[in-house]
Amino acid sequence: QVQLVESGGGVVQTGDSLRLSCAASEGTLSLYAMAWFRQTAGKERTFIAAINRDGDKTVYADTVKDRFTISRDGSADMVYLQINSLKPEDTAIYYCAAAYSFAELKTVQRPNYWGQGTQVTVSL
Numbered sequence: 001q002v003q004l005v006e007s008g009g010g011v012v013q014t015g016d017s018l019r020l021s022c023a024a025s026e027g028t029l030s031l032y033a034m035a036w037f038r039q040t041a042g043k044e045r046t047f048i049a050a051i052n053r054d055g056d057k058t059v060y061a062d063t064v065k066d067r068f069t070i071s072r073d074g075s076a077d078m079v080y081l082q083i084n085s086l087k088p089e090d091t092a093i094y095y096c097a098a099a100y101s102f103a104e105l106k107t108v109q110r111p112n113y114w115g116q117g118t119q120v121t122v123s124l
Helices: 104-105
Strands: 003-007 010-013 016-028 032-040 046-051 057-061 068-074 080-082 094-101 116-123
Touching: 003 080, 016 032, 016 068, 016 094, 016 116, 032 068, 032 080, 032 104, 046 068, 046 080, 046 104, 057 068
Parallel strands: 010 116
Antiparallel strands: 003 016, 016 080, 032 046, 032 094, 046 057, 068 080, 094 116
16 A cells, blocks of 8 residues: 655746656555546546656656656655646646556556645646
């Protein structure tokens, strides 16, 4: 089992960049494939990106792959989401997620564990 904690959200301006971080408050991220999702008010949580345990394979939603980069640091036991050229429509709660299977993350996008989320607000 793992407990996930996101950080790095906040209020930013259009065009800014932001790096979100995900750490384990209990357990270790090294055992899991990791992913980021986001959710806006009144909408379902949507998949952004995933990375395998070794950090050498990634997959992105088509809508974000030009501006978003997922990465992980095994020595620090952290996962990151770099977001560039932020737009107002990126405003959302961003969730870190862990899964036993990278293949399942790529296909059904159904993680085993969720963080509590970090709010990102992009102003005009």
